[in-house]
Amino acid sequence: MVKENPFTTSSQEKNTLQVEVFSLSKSTIKRRLHKRKYRGFSKPFINLKNRKARLNFAPKHLKMPAQYWNRILWTVKTKINLYQNMGGSGVVRRRLGAVHDLKHTTSPLLSANVSNGILQTTRFITGGRLVYSQQSDDSSRPVSRYPIPNKKDLPHDIVKKMEEVEKEDGILPNIYKAMAHRPNEFRHFFAHYDCLMNKETGNLSRADKELLIVATSAYNKCPYCVTAHGAQHIIHSKNPILAYQVIINWGLAELNQRERAMVEFALAIAKPENITEIHFKQLEKHGLDREDAWDIAAITAFFAMANRLAYLMDLRPNDEFCMS
Template sequence: MQGPLLRLLRRASGCRRVSLTDQNCIVPRPLLVSGSLWGRAQRAATSHACSTQAGSSTRPLRRYPIPNKKDLPYDIVELMEEVEMKSGFLPNVFSVMSHRPAEFRAFFAYYNAIMNKEKGRLSKADKELIVVATSTVNRCPYCVIAHGALHRIYSKKPALADQVVVNWKLADLSDRELAMLEFALAVSHADNITEEHFQKLEAQGFDREDAWDIGMIASFFAMSNRIAHFTDLRPNEEFYTMGRIPRDKEKTETP
């Protein structure tokens, strides 16, 4: 699931049919999956689609209104429909950020720039682990749960993210991962960053550009965590089992 989802996120910084500055564009043709996205998103306001516990309906996705599809630019609706179609569900962050189309584009464009770049020594699992660790200290349920799920997928280590959430210093981390998280958390805490921080990274094979990547991920998600706080963004139930219970599709796919 994550491969198609992350590939689709790459499109958030551009649009094939409309200008990124056109916030008044109306969807010009039927949706890819008619009514699917917005029917679910609006039902989430009165159901438990966004709760942190199955069966709970006490925390609706309604602190800010979910726009009607006719009021959103076509490129945003198309992206969201494709994410839902490929993934089987729409991550709640898409619905929440659609409240501000220009910020939606900027948010996912920057996400794409730091999380999907192919250069550097950080693996996808490394990046997700940074998000889990920094989002834990920032007390962000959405990012901890969602990116913990992605880490399980990429790392094939179903317990490591959970260990990091409880106490990263006692988790089964390599010296390389410990140095990486120590730097990320120093940035997240707004500590004074010294040459010693960089030297510890360099001792584990990271260069200055890798340090930039680690720092940027920690910084971006410090912002993202705070957006989640004031919007009351809650994780989709699907995230809790991702990487723990195989999907039917994964059972039937051949290498």
């Protein structure tokens, strides 16, 4: 039976034998198969629809700019079963030592979930790693408790800004949609954001700034900002765990001395504490001057405001940014 159909499971063999011959337990069947040097190997399934979607995905994204791919984390560990749908994971029986024969394997594929369209589904875990994908939000929970304006009803400059962000990043964070409810505040909010996050002077890297936002937002218990900027920190720092640690307990996080000094200063601003010369001297030990201190304080103060607006709006994070 196994020779004729290598996808046969021990339960199927048991049922067949029970009808045709006599009753055997699954463990007995497995022992007999093992004695004949057959072993079961689990493989995920990819159906014809998803195979076509992946083939369509490649040429459409071949010329995407580097900034687009910098926003996506990939894994290439998944092997794909091309033969038959086994309801997700299943068993393929091969003789011992034969499982790695070329005819029994396929090349590793970029593990983008495309079952609802080309890279249009939620993030998922595969091979032990988190994968982010571009998708349209389909959650029943609204983006904000305030109405989201229709694009055609928005001023031209706001539409242009949103399109630029989406083109550069591959997604449009929900904060842009939500803030569009008040166009004038949208303009000032993101002008200030760009001034803080995109300035080219000072000693703070983008990863440093994202770390400060995560720490501040965790202190303020803001679900939107810890989710969105936790994902951003992973992208810019290439460190897949530090943001998690800071969110849970920054005091036990694996921060280096410079990072710890920055976070301590940011939280002193967030609480707030009386800022003294001791605070500045602690930063100076790690090459951060008073202008850098201003940057840390300005980022902390801005996102303390953003955290509270997110609470007001009941702002939902994009699924692309979800970290768990």
